[in-house]
Amino acid sequence: MSELSEPLPTPPPEAPPPPAPQPEPEIILRTQGLTRAFHDVKAVNGVDLELRRGEVYGFLGRNGAGKTTTLRMLMGILRPDTGDIELMGQRVRRVGEAQKRHLGYVSQEQVFYPWMTALELGRFVSGFYPHWDDARFQHLLHVLDVPKDRKSAQLSGGTRMKLGLALALSHRPPLLILDEPTAGLDPVARREFLDILRDQVRREGQTALFSSHLVGEVEEVAHRIGILHEGRLRFQGSLDTLRQSVRRMRVMESAPEPLPPGLSLVRRERLPDGHLALVLFGTPGDWANSPFAPETVETLSLENIFLAYARRSDES
Numbered sequence: 129m130s131e132l133s134e135p136l137p138t139p140p141p142e143a144p145p146p147p148a149p150q151p152e153p154e155i156i157l158r159t160q161g162l163t164r165a166f167h168d169v170k171a172v173n174g175v176d177l178e179l180r181r182g183e184v185y186g187f188l189g190r191n192g193a194g195k196t197t198t199l200r201m202l203m204g205i206l207r208p209d210t211g212d213i214e215l216m217g218q219r220v221r222r223v224g225e226a227q228k229r230h231l232g233y234v235s236q237e238q239v240f241y242p243w244m245t246a247l248e249l250g251r252f253v254s255g256f257y258p259h260w261d262d263a264r265f266q267h268l269l270h271v272l273d274v275p276k277d278r279k280s281a282q283l284s285g286g287t288r289m290k291l292g293l294a295l296a297l298s299h300r301p302p303l304l305i306l307d308e309p310t311a312g313l314d315p316v317a318r319r320e321f322l323d324i325l326r327d328q329v330r331r332e333g334q335t336a337l338f339s340s341h342l343v344g345e346v347e348e349v350a351h352r353i354g355i356l357h358e359g360r361l362r363f364q365g366s367l368d369t370l371r372q373s374v375r376r377m378r379v380m381e382s383a384p385e386p387l388p389p390g391l392s393l394v395r396r397e398r399l400p401d402g403h404l405a406l407v408l409f410g411t412p413g414d415w416a417n418s419p420f421a422p423e424t425v426e427t428l429s430l431e432n433i434f435l436a437y438a439r440r441s442d443e444s
């Protein structure tokens with residue numbers, strides 16, 4: 129008779145290995161205190177941007193918020209009054225020709241030599257960029273439906289925008305700066321543009337900074353966003369952080385003074401019934417520790433968060 133053997137003790141489950149430390153994201157563009165005024169209008173007021181390699185950064189702001197002025201300073205078209213720009217590790221006061229070779233730029237208005245066709249413009253522009261990829265240019269003209277042989281003066285505004293985009297993408301710049309690139313595009317072209325942008329960033333590891341006032345399209349493609357309002361950067365971070373951090377609440381008569389630690393006011397609005405609606409920003413930890421007991425609390429859609437940041441409080 130064979131002896132029944134004792135069941136072997138099951139070994140304790142192996143502890144999972146500690147998570148590998150995440151490498152610090154590589155900063156491809158940083159600005160510090162970027163400021164520019166036009167007469168008495170402070171178009172850009174102390175802006176600190178930070179773009180990480182390989183991300184799409186959505187630069188959101190209403191008309192007149194200062195987006196174009198910021199992007200023009202990044203392109204060396206405008207000189208900042210004060211502040212610094214650090215591009216790919218190199219700190220400069222004003223972006224010069226050497227840095228511009230690493231940048232692809234699509235401005236709001238596309239100005240080309242009017243007598244040149246798309247193909248001729250491609251040949252012309254290719255001379256400035258050692259990494260020009262003509263096969264890519266031809267491909268982009270095809271996907272974006274830009275006629276190759278028609279003079280640029282005869283193209284519609286939207287098609288000129290698409291041509292500008294194809295020119296900017298074809299020299300494979302590490303950083304793309306796009307100023308409201310989808311303005312004036314029809315829904316099909318807008319979709320194609322967003323797909324190309326996403327694909328380009330994912331496959332080539334490029335970084336893109338694109339300005340917009342359309343929350344939906346930024347939500348679709350951006351990894352992180354900056355919200356600019358009256359020249360000031362009011363938020364910078366991931367969409368998830370923004371969604372988790374902002375809440376709207378209704379309080380009886382007045383806001384607690386001072387606000388509980390960690391919470392900051394985004395917008396205050398007097399409701400028709402005399403109560404007050406407050407939109408506040410705070411990390412989940414700040415909310416958990418807050419003694420604040422409003423009547424109601426709600427989270428907001430990104431669209432409504434943007435509206436809260438981009439509208440003035442209706443009372444101080």
Ligand SMILES: Nc1ncnc2c1ncn2[C@@H]1O[C@H](COP(=O)(O)OP(=O)(O)OP(=O)(O)O)[C@@H](O)[C@H]1O
Pocket residue numbers: 166169170171189190191192193194195196197198341
């Ligand atoms: N060349 C200029 N001369 C005077 N004021 C200017 C000039 N350029 C911009 N501004 C002012 O600076 C502020 C910011 O303008 P900017 O064009 O940067 O805003 P924006 O966010 O790009 O707006 P939009 O979405 O309408 O393009 C506005 O008040 C604008 O009138």
